[in-house]
Amino acid sequence: MTVLDRVIGRLSKLPGLGKKSASRIAYYLLKADQALVSSLAMDIMELKSKIKTCPICGNYTEELPCSICTDTHRDKETICVVEQPKDLLSIESTHEYHGLYHVLMGVLSPIDGVGPDDLRIRKLFERIDGGEIREVIIATNPTVEGETTALYLINQMKEKSLKVTRLALGLPVGGDLEYADRLTLARALQGRQRIES
Ligand SMILES: [Zn+2]
The missing domain is CATH 1.10.8.420 (RecR Domain 1)
Incomplete structure (x- = not known):
């Protein structure tokens, strides 16, 4: 050869x-x-x-922690939870969001044997319990696994005094944040809805 x-x-x-x-x-x-x-x-x-993984948010970065986590101009009270670093990039490109992120590095998938301990979920709750966070935006993909993961997180956050929102308007079902155009993503962010518990 x-x-x-x-x-x-x-x-x-x-x-x-x-x-x-x-x-x-x-x-x-x-x-x-x-x-x-x-x-x-x-x-x-x-x-x-x-390229390393940011110990705080899980994003790919050359500096530790990453430039988003250390940016003093960002809203430290809001965390947007995404599946993968590429989803964070998609949301950043809308310029609609100025809070922090948390990358799960995957989704819950019982069929593939992926449970909560295989994702960066414990780290997310450590950040939430750290005190400063007031709103959590769940931005997992609108797929079966993304929905399962979102419902799991919402359930775990019920007892906490948090505003929990989800991306809503505009995202195609079965789609992927990576492939959504900027306008669709921007509208989805603006139209995020509170989840009543
Ligand atoms: Zn970071």
């Missing part, structure tokens, strides 16, 4: 890339500047060594 075959094989395992797109990228790299190919390869290597 040649290097070219190996590169195509590895690229085609990446999400969203089939064999065809993988070949297109491999042939493009073959013709591209050496500098571009080298810096791409170095950056991919550094991704694994330099």
Whole structure:
């Protein structure tokens, strides 16, 4: 097997890339500047060594804690709970939200054996019990697992004196925050609803 075959094989395992797109990228790299190919390869290597998980919110970051957690201009009384760092990025891109985040790093999924201890849920409640938090916005995806996770969190928060809200308006059912356009996400944030307990 040649290097070219190996590169195509590895690229085609990446999400969203089939064999065809993988070949297109491999042939493009073959013709591209050496500098571009080298810096791409170095950056991919550094991704694994330099990017860490923020010990507070769970976002990917190079500085610990991350720049969102240490930003003194952000609203420290509101936490938005998301499944993955890419969801945090989607919400940030709306410029509608100025509070803090908490990344769960997954969703509850009994079928796959994912329970509350496998996610960053305990850490979330430590932050809530820390005192400053007044509102929790649950922004899990509108999928079966996302709903299950949201209901679990809402249940656990019942006894606490918190305003608990969920993203509502505009999000397509079965969709993914990552693929929602900015306007849809912005409207979903504005239209979040209080959950009566
Ligand atoms: Zn952080």
